[in-house]
Amino acid sequence: DPAVQTDGSPLCCHFHFSPKVMFTKVLKAQLWVYLRPVPRPATVYLQILRLKPLTGEGTAGGGGGGRRHIRIRSLKIDLHSRSGHWQSIDFKQVLHSWFRQPQSNWGIEINAFDPSGTDLAVTSLGPGAEGLHPFMELRVL
Secondary structure (H helix, E strand, C coil): CHHHCECCECCCECCCCCHHHHCCCEEEEEEEEEECCCCCCEEEEEEEEEECCCCCCCCCCCCCCCCCEEEEEEEEEEECCCCCEEEEEECHHHHHHHHHCHHHCCCEEEEEECCCCCECECCCCCCCCCCCCCEEEEEEC
C-alpha cells in the first residue's frame, strides 16, 4: 500500500487472516524466513519491522512522527553452512496485537544483513525463490 511506502520501498510481506482465525485463541505463532546461503561463516542480523502509514508530522527528519516502521524483532544468527537456512521467529504477541486491532496490520519488512551489507532474507518470489518466501505457522484453539 502506498501509505506505508516511500519511493516504492520498503518491500514488505503482508499476511491476511480470515475473520474465522482472528476470533480464535492463538496458542503458537511462528514466522519462518529463508536465508540465502553464505559462502563462508558469517554473523547475520535479522530484523522484523512492523509497517505503519506515514504521518505528516516529522517526516523530514523531525520528531519521529513520520517513522514508517517499528522494529518488533531483532536476532543475531551465526550461519556456518553453504546451504540456505530456515529461521523461525516467535510471532505470537504480534498476532495478538493484529487480531485486537486488525487495522494496524499493514505488513512487515524483513531483512537479514551479513557483514558486507548483503540482504540474505528471501522476501519476494523472484527466480529461484519458489517455495522459499516467508510464511506463518499458527496453532489455534
